[in-house]
Amino acid sequence: MNPYLLIVLLTSLGLGTALTLSSTHWLLAWLGLEVGTLAILPLMAQRHHPRATEAATKYFIVQATAAATLLFAAFNNAWLQGHSDIQHMSHPLFTSMITLALLLKLGLAPMHTWMPQVIQGVSLNTGLIVSTWQKIAPFILLLQIKQIHPPLLTIIGLASILIGGWGGLNQTQLRKILAYSSIAHLGWILLILQHSTALATYALLIYIFMTSATFITLKKCKATTINMLTTTWTKAPTITLVAPLMLLSLGGLPPLSGFAPKWFILQELTQLNFIPHASIAAMAALLSLSYYLRLSYSITLSLSPNNLPECLQWRVNYPISTPLSSALPAALALTLFLLPLTPSALTLII
Amino acid sequence: MTPIQMTFSTMFLLGLMGLTFHRTHLLSALLCLESMMLSLFLATSLWALQLSTINIATVPMLLLAFSACEASSGLALLVATARTHGSDHMQNLNLLQC
Numbered sequence: 357m358n359p360y361l362l363i364v365l366l367t368s369l370g371l372g373t374a375l376t377l378s379s380t381h382w383l384l385a386w387l388g389l390e391v392g393t394l395a396i397l398p399l400m401a402q403r404h405h406p407r408a409t410e411a412a413t414k415y416f417i418v419q420a421t422a423a424a425t426l427l428f429a430a431f432n433n434a435w436l437q438g439h440s441d442i443q444h445m446s447h448p449l450f451t452s453m454i455t456l457a458l459l460l461k462l463g464l465a466p467m468h469t470w471m472p473q474v475i476q477g478v479s480l481n482t483g484l485i486v487s488t489w490q491k492i493a494p495f496i497l498l499l500q501i502k503q504i505h506p507p508l509l510t511i512i513g514l515a516s517i518l519i520g521g522w523g524g525l526n527q528t529q530l531r532k533i534l535a536y537s538s539i540a541h542l543g544w545i546l547l548i549l550q551h552s553t554a555l556a557t558y559a560l561l562i563y564i565f566m567t568s569a570t571f572i573t574l575k576k577c578k579a580t581t582i583n584m585l586t587t588t589w590t591k592a593p594t595i596t597l598v599a600p601l602m603l604l605s606l607g608g609l610p611p612l613s614g615f616a617p618k619w620f621i622l623q624e625l626t627q628l629n630f631i632p633h634a635s636i637a638a639m640a641a642l643l644s645l646s647y648y649l650r651l652s653y654s655i656t657l658s659l660s661p662n663n664l665p666e667c668l669q670w671r672v673n674y675p676i677s678t679p680l681s682s683a684l685p686a687a688l689a690l691t692l693f694l695l696p697l698t699p700s701a702l703t704l705i706i
Numbered sequence: 707m708t709p710i711q712m713t714f715s716t717m718f719l720l721g722l723m724g725l726t727f728h729r730t731h732l733l734s735a736l737l738c739l740e741s742m743m744l745s746l747f748l749a750t751s752l753w754a755l756q757l758s759t760i761n762i763a764t765v766p767m768l769l770l771a772f773s774a775c776e777a778s779s780g781l782a783l784l785v786a787t788a789r790t791h792g793s794d795h796m797q798n799l800n801l802l803q804c
Contacts, residue, residue, distance in 0.1 A: 473802035
């Protein structure tokens with residue numbers, strides 16, 4: 357893509373999220389969300405492939421519907437209340453409607469069906485942006501709404517964790533697996549949102565690091581299906597070493613940093629006496645772990661069923677660096693080694 | 707709930723149901739999206755008239771500008787879909803099934 361166009365689109369993406377983050381009025385929040393949606397559409401559809409166009413169309417329809425519903429509920433609430441502040445909403449019906457619109461934007465169950473399709477249809481870099489950057493703005497709006505009906509968030513959170521786990525089990529396409537993992541992680545964040553916004557922010561931050569590391573690793577391996585992962589050991593042996601750790605961090609195993617959000621969320625839930633919620637969430641995390649283990653098995657612990665001399669590449673394309681590959685060491689370090697630093701990291705957010 | 711609020715809520719909800727339940731053409735979904743934005747435009751204009759303040763009188767114009775941008779990008783995507791899939795039938799958008 358033309359570099360000037362790319363700069364304009366990426367700047368607009370950043371501008372959209374910045375507008376939403378800095379807004380106290382619902383109209384400006386909606387403006388920021390719309391700018392973000394419009395800016396990412398050319399990035400999605402740039403390849404003129406039928407799957408890319410279909411993904412862009414589905415993304416557009418979903419995000420536009422969610423934004424319009426958001427604005428409708430905001431204006432109704434402002435009509436009844438007199439002011440359109442984000443942090444002082446009082447009408448329960450329209451608060452629920454705004455929450456549902458934001459959850460549709462984030463792609464949580466039962467409004468999740470567009471996520472695997474859209475992330476499958478676009479390239480890995482754009483899928484990274486959709487999975488990480490586009491989640492920030494709706495999430496910040498969700499943080500600021502007080503008095504959301506608690507069962508709504510709990511049910512949708514638990515449903516997302518379960519559907520994120522079950523949905524990814526039968527997939528061989530890596531982007532669909534990452535979409536379902538995104539749904540599951542956002543379900544964990546939603547569970548704790550009403551009780552502790554600091555923990556929700558921390559969980560989102562760790563999720564962004566882990567997902568970025570995964571997408572960049574897949575881009576470097578040029579792999580989009582599980583079969584393509586099996587030849588990673590010939591192309592980039594260091595990634596073969598580190599990738600299982602990264603996937604286990606996504607699964608939430610200690611001593612990797614993915615364990616910290618799950619640990620604190622479960623601790624907070626049990627302190628507040630929500631034992632069934634904590635049990636269901638902890639057991640549903642096993643479903644996600646099974647497909648992370650499948651991916652790490654195919655990267656590291658098995659050989660692809662070819663002749664051994666046939667596997668080794670003897671003409672390697674140098675340089676093997678993509679524009680994002682300079683961010684890979686930072687993302688991997690944050691994904692793997694952040695657990696000992698958790699107390700100081702939490703003091704930054706709390 | 708005032709009659710005005712009931713009217714534009716009904717208009718919005720009808721548009722939303724049309725967007726959700728039209729299963730043949732992509733263009734009908736885009737049209738219903740436009741009708742939702744139109745109902746919001748009417749709502750904000752009537753709100754500005756009712757409150758008789760000039761603070762919020764620019765809200766309809768901002769809304770209209772951004773919904774026009776959104777509509778044009780939707781139509782561009784419709785053209786792209788027609789180019790890659792042959793028509794705008796929703797049944798043809800099945801390449802990305804799980």
